[in-house]
Amino acid sequence: MNKQFLSQKAKGVIAILLSAFIFGCMPILAKKFYIHGGNASTLIFLRFFLVLPFLYIVLRTQKIPLAISAKELFHLITASILGYCISVFLLFISYDYISVGLATAVHFIYPSLVVLVCIIFFKEKASLIKIAAVLMATTGVFLCGKSGEIASFFGLLIAFLSGVTFAVYVIYIDKSPLRKMNAIKLTFYLCVISAVIMLGYSGIRKELSLEFGIPAWSYALTLSILVSAGAVNLFQYGIKIIGAQNTSILSTIEPITGILLGVAILHEKLDILSISGACLILLAVFLIALGPRK
DSSP: OOTTTTSHHHHHHHHHHHHHHHHHHHHHHHHHHHHTTOOHHHHHHHHHHTTHHHHHHHHHHTTOOOOOOHHHHHHHHHHIIIIIHHHHHHHHHHTTTSOHHHHHHHHTTHHHHHHHHHHHTSOOOOOHHHHHHHHHHHHHHHHHTOOOSOOOHHHHHHHHHHHHHHHHHHHHHHHSGGGGSOHHHHHHHHHHHHHHHHHHHHHHTTOOOOOOOHHHHHHHHHHIIIIIIIIHHHHHHHHHHHHHHHHHHHGGGHHHHHHHHHHHHSOOOOOHHHHHHHHHHHHHHHHHHHSOOO
16 A cells, blocks of 8 residues: 555545445435334434444543543533534434435535535635535535425425534534544544433433334444444544545535445436436545545
8 A cells, every 4th residue: 555545634535435435324224214113213312322332342442531521521512412413313304204315415505514614704715626526516416316206395494404503513523622532432422412312302202112123123223333333433533634624525425325225225216317416426526535635
C-alpha cells in the first residue's frame, strides 16, 4: 500500500463510505422487523439499547475512560435531543406516510443544509467543485427516490425535518467540544441518552412492545450493532477528519446501497432515473474524494 492511500483524508473518506453503506441497510432491516411484528418506536429504542453492552465491552477492553464532565454531558444531551435521536425518530415515522425511497430523498436535503450553514454562519469556504458536488449529489438522491405516488404532505414534512435535525447533529458534532471525544465513547453516551428518551416516549404512548419472535429480535439486534456500533462510529470518525461538509456530501452514496439491496433482496426493479441518480452521486463522491481535505 502506498502512503497516499493511508493518508488521514483517505481514512476519513473510506470511513464515511463504509458508514453510508451500512446506513443504507437500515430500511431493509427495518422492513423485515416490521413484517415480524415490530413497530417503529420499539425498533428505535432497541437500536439505541441493544448495542450498549457491546460498546461498553469495547470501551473497557480498550481502556477508554468512561468519565465525562458536566460540560460534556450537556453537549451530549443537546446533540441527542436536537439531532441524533429525533432525526432517527422522524425518519422512521415518515416511513408510515410515504415510501422509503421518497423519505430518503427528502431526508438527504441535509448535505445542502450543512454546506450552506457552514458557509453562512461559520464563514467556511466552499470551492466551485464542492458546490457542484452538492448539487449533483442532491439531484442524484432525488432521482433515486423518485416516486409516482401521491405523497402525504405530513410525511414529506416529517422527512424534511429529519434532514434538518440530522444537519444540526452533523454540524454540532463538528463544531462542539464533542469533536475531541473518542468516537466509541461518544456513540455510547449518545445511545444511552437516546435510549432513555425513546423509552420515556414509547412508554407514555404505550407503543413499546417486546412480544415478538426470534426473527424480529435478530433483525433488531443486527440493525443495532451494524448501525449504532458500526456506521455511527465510522461517521463520527469521518467528521473529525474531513469535516462536516465533505462528510455530508459523501454520505449521499447511502441511497445507492438501498437501491442495490432492494434489487437483490426485495426484487425491486431498476429504472433509468435510479441509474442516472446513482451516477450523479458517484461523480459527486469522486469529486470530493479527490479534492482538498476540508
